[in-house]
Amino acid sequence: MRKYLLPFLFLFLFVFESIFVQYLPTEMFGSDRITVPRFLIISILFLTVFSSRKYGIIYGIIFGLLFDIVYTGVIGIYLFSFPIFAYLMSKLMRILQTNIVMVSLASLLLIVLLEIGVYEINVVINQTDLSFADFASLRLLPTVVLNSAFIIIASYPLKRHFEKFMASVSD
Amino acid sequence: MPQFFLNKRLIILLVSIIVLVALIGFSLREREKVTWPEQFLKDMTGFVQNALSGPTNYIAGFIENVQDLQNTYSENQELKPRLDKLASLEAEVQRLKKDNAELRDIVGKEDALSQYEPIQATVIGRNPDRYHENLIINRGENDGIQADMAVITANGLIGKVKNAQSFTSTVQLLSSMDPTNRISAAIQAEDNKKVFGLIEGYDKDKKLLMMTKIPYDAEVKEGQNVISSGLGGVFPEGLIIGKVVEVENAEYGLTQTAYLETGADLYDINHVMVAKITSMSAEIQEELQSTLEEEEEEE
Numbered sequence: 001m002r003k004y005l006l007p008f009l010f011l012f013l014f015v016f017e018s019i020f021v022q023y024l025p026t027e028m029f030g031s032d033r034i035t036v037p038r039f040l041i042i043s044i045l046f047l048t049v050f051s052s053r054k055y056g057i058i059y060g061i062i063f064g065l066l067f068d069i070v071y072t073g074v075i076g077i078y079l080f081s082f083p084i085f086a087y088l089m090s091k092l093m094r095i096l097q098t099n100i101v102m103v104s105l106a107s108l109l110l111i112v113l114l115e116i117g118v119y120e121i122n123v124v125i126n127q128t129d130l131s132f133a134d135f136a137s138l139r140l141l142p143t144v145v146l147n148s149a150f151i152i153i154a155s156y157p158l159k160r161h162f163e164k165f166m167a168s169v170s171d
Numbered sequence: 172m173p174q175f176f177l178n179k180r181l182i183i184l185l186v187s188i189i190v191l192v193a194l195i196g197f198s199l200r201e202r203e204k205v206t207w208p209e210q211f212l213k214d215m216t217g218f219v220q221n222a223l224s225g226p227t228n229y230i231a232g233f234i235e236n237v238q239d240l241q242n243t244y245s246e247n248q249e250l251k252p253r254l255d256k257l258a259s260l261e262a263e264v265q266r267l268k269k270d271n272a273e274l275r276d277i278v279g280k281e282d283a284l285s286q287y288e289p290i291q292a293t294v295i296g297r298n299p300d301r302y303h304e305n306l307i308i309n310r311g312e313n314d315g316i317q318a319d320m321a322v323i324t325a326n327g328l329i330g331k332v333k334n335a336q337s338f339t340s341t342v343q344l345l346s347s348m349d350p351t352n353r354i355s356a357a358i359q360a361e362d363n364k365k366v367f368g369l370i371e372g373y374d375k376d377k378k379l380l381m382m383t384k385i386p387y388d389a390e391v392k393e394g395q396n397v398i399s400s401g402l403g404g405v406f407p408e409g410l411i412i413g414k415v416v417e418v419e420n421a422e423y424g425l426t427q428t429a430y431l432e433t434g435a436d437l438y439d440i441n442h443v444m445v446a447k448i449t450s451m452s453a454e455i456q457e458e459l460q461s462t463l464e465e466e467e468e469e470e
Contacts, residue, residue, distance in 0.1 A: 015223050018296035023231055034301050069209045070216050071298040073305060076194035080187060122302050125195060127348060129375065
């Protein structure tokens with residue numbers, strides 16, 4: 001049962017990100033800061049740690065490709081960054097202890113790196129004219145705040161779910 | 172160093188970087204239509220988005236209704252005097268419509284650039300990463316939507332259809348950065364004069380639209396309305412785009428640039444209309460086609 005639930009959980013997160021942005025953009029409250037929900041990649045990072053690297057990379061490729069095609073229209077950016085960050089996470093966890101606090105901090109660090117990476121690619125392909133200082137204050141900081149809130153709320157349920165998923169797969 | 176090149180992971184990384192560059196180049200190219208696997212995936216996720224956005228729409232609508240109730244009294248006060256004017260306005264509109272039809276009959280020109288058929292659609296998604304300001308709507312080619320059609324809300328123009336699939340379409344907002352996104356527009360200046368220019372780009376710092384190529388001697392003032400001119404042949408005429416906030420001389424002083432505040436809110440969008448032009452008679456289309464071809468030959 002749990003085995004088949006996993007794709008739907010990720011599909012839900014995938015759609016939830018866009019609904020979140022549509023109904024709660026910070027511009028509605030008169031602020032010019034941009035918060036980007038990164039719930040999907042956070043869950044993929046948790047999946048990498050608490051189930052296996054193989055699953056993390058496969059889900060990274062599938063949902064990265066979906067993200068590119070459905071949302072951005074530029075194929076490649078997320079298709080490559082999602083699995084690469086899943087791989088980095090697994091490498092990082094060999095050095096660090098696998099407890100929930102360390103995993104949360106590591107995924108927050110990777111979110112920062114992902115934001116910077118995606119920004120740099122968009123600068124190179126001339127899709128944004130934001131300066132780095134503006135990017136750091138208007139995008140990066142609010143995004144980190146939003147996503148750390150998500151990590152605090154969702155880290156424990158995600159951990160439980162993925163561990164049980166792993167147990168059911170190995171049965 | 173044979174060992175260096177035999178490192179499997181390194182090879183995978185290098186190959187994937189090449190593929191990444193190729194894929195980005197492929198998708199940034201100006202494409203008339205997205206490939207069928209992309210269309211298929213977009214439509215499939217469209218179903219899921221549709222299913223999930225239904226209930227969220229309902230809840231959001233309910234909250235909005237409650238908020239509306241709080242302002243009912245003050246709104247009522249404001250609307251009452253306007254209501255009195257409405258009756259006379261309506262009568263005038265009727266008269267003008269009839270006039271217009273009669274005059275058109277006399278001139279022998281039946282179609283106007285301003286005629287369009289609105290297709291109602293609901294927004295079912297928005298790009299979370301916010302570099303590309305894209306919306307996804309729940310109507311597609313099956314409902315008559317095609318690429319490059321104008322997308323409007325009750326308050327004015329918000330963007331154009333970037334590409335259409337069978338059941339969903341992607342809308343590119345005015346605020347997204349795309350150098351190929353140009354709209355022929357007109358400022359409604361004093362004495363019923365029209366000043367033409369191009370909507371070209373979005374100033375991220377000022378959060379205002381930029382209208383360029385305005386003649387240097389045109390007198391443009393703050394607060395004047397800007398509408399689409401219909402001269403591009405893609406958008407219908409007379410769609411509200413926004414109001415002039417600021418005018419300045421462009422580089423070299425040969426033209427002016429106006430900054431516009433959009434009439435429609437580009438963030439709080441739930442329901443949109445796609446303007447399908449109905450007036451493009453075969454005659455006009457042929458004329459446009461021939462002028463385009465002539466221009467190409469000259470080049």
